[in-house]
Amino acid sequence: MRSNKTAAYNMEEDIPYELVRLGYACNARCLFCNVECLPEERKSDDRILRDVMKAVLISGSRPGGRISISGGEPGLYRGLPSLIRLFRSKKVSKIEVQTNALCFADRSLAALVASAGATSAFVSLHSHSPGTHDFLTGVKGSYARSLKGIDNLLSCGLEVVLNPVICSRNYRAAAKYMAFVSKRFPEIKYISLSVVQPRGRALKNGRIVPDYALISPYISDALSRADAEGLVIHNPICGLPLCVGGWHERADRSVEYSLSKLDRRRDVGKIYPDFCSVCSVKTVCGGVWPEYMDIHGVSGLKPV
Ligand code: SF4
Numbered sequence: 001m002r003s004n005k006t007a008a009y010n011m012e013e014d015i016p017y018e019l020v021r022l023g024y025a026c027n028a029r030c031l032f033c034n035v036e037c038l039p040e041e042r043k044s045d046d047r048i049l050r051d052v053m054k055a056v057l058i059s060g061s062r063p064g065g066r067i068s069i070s071g072g073e074p075g076l077y078r079g080l081p082s083l084i085r086l087f088r089s090k091k092v093s094k095i096e097v098q099t100n101a102l103c104f105a106d107r108s109l110a111a112l113v114a115s116a117g118a119t120s121a122f123v124s125l126h127s128h129s130p131g132t133h134d135f136l137t138g139v140k141g142s143y144a145r146s147l148k149g150i151d152n153l154l155s156c157g158l159e160v161v162l163n164p165v166i167c168s169r170n171y172r173a174a175a176k177y178m179a180f181v182s183k184r185f186p187e188i189k190y191i192s193l194s195v196v197q198p199r200g201r202a203l204k205n206g207r208i209v210p211d212y213a214l215i216s217p218y219i220s221d222a223l224s225r226a227d228a229e230g231l232v233i234h235n236p237i238c239g240l241p242l243c244v245g246g247w248h249e250r251a252d253r254s255v256e257y258s259l260s261k262l263d264r265r266r267d268v269g270k271i272y273p274d275f276c277s278v279c280s281v282k283t284v285c286g287g288v289w290p291e292y293m294d295i296h297g298v299s300g301l302k303p304v
């Protein structure tokens with residue numbers, strides 16, 4: 001069993017990397033994809049090119065910087081290895097690829113990306129169950145291909161961080177997911193536990209947005225199971241308010257906690273219900289998506 005108590009916790013490590021979005025093409029059709037909610041002007045090639053150039057300039061002026069390459073699905077872009085090499089030449093120390101891992105079922109692509117200098121992959125694997133994962137991604141056979149992709153990324157030397165998105169179809173099995181990951185992928189240590197952000201396609205498939213009151217005990221169990229398995233779970237910006245799932249008891253594993261402590265909070269459009277004014281963790285909690293409250297009201301939220 002792995003230990004999660006060996007290293008001192010480093011809040012800087014928790015700060016999101018500089019994001020580079022290569023484009024919006026994707027080979028999956030996740031029921032909760034929020035990429036399509038971005039305004040049209042943000043989808044233009046000009047904007048994408050500007051984002052890339054900005055990241056190149058920032059990484060050039062800040063050696064040791066960290067870049068996360070996203071999409072859509074970055075693995076679909078033939079220029080991905082060249083872009084990684086470019087960032088490497090600018091002395092970027094960490095280069096992460098956000099992926100559903102389908103493309104990396106082809107080991108030669110995983111090897112190309114690794115040899116270009118990528119250091120990690122942030123992989124969306126939504127369930128330990130093939131049927132549930134395939135249902136959520138909208139692609140039959142995606143579970144088997146993504147698992148193969150993860151195996152290839154690991155065997156090519158990349159660190160893999162998993163990013164399951166908790167929704168109304170998979171929350172009951174969250175603890176089983178932790179046990180599965182521990183057994184199937186003993187090399188994986190970190191999981192970023194997202195929850196559906198109720199925007200884009202998720203709003204059109206409203207029933208996929210889970211009620212926080214229902215998922216809270218299951219998340220709490222999953223976190224305990226992860227502890228027992230030696231996995232380290234993070235609560236990303238697309239995660240949960242601290243009053244749900246017992247996150248307030250491990251607040252320092254929340255990205256919004258780190259951003260608050262480092263005075264680097266940013267406005268992502270979340271809000272606070274009135275009762276948050278008496279909550280003891282408000283200064284380190286990011287609040288809730290307004291669209292969640294449109295669907296479920298304040299269900300599951302209460303001051304700590
Ligand atoms: S959530 Fe990610 S993998 Fe799924 S359809 Fe959207 S961009 Fe593709």
Ligand code: SF4
Nearest residue numbers: 241243276279285303
């Ligand atoms: S009550 Fe409000 S401030 Fe407190 S944890 Fe919940 S959402 Fe955050």
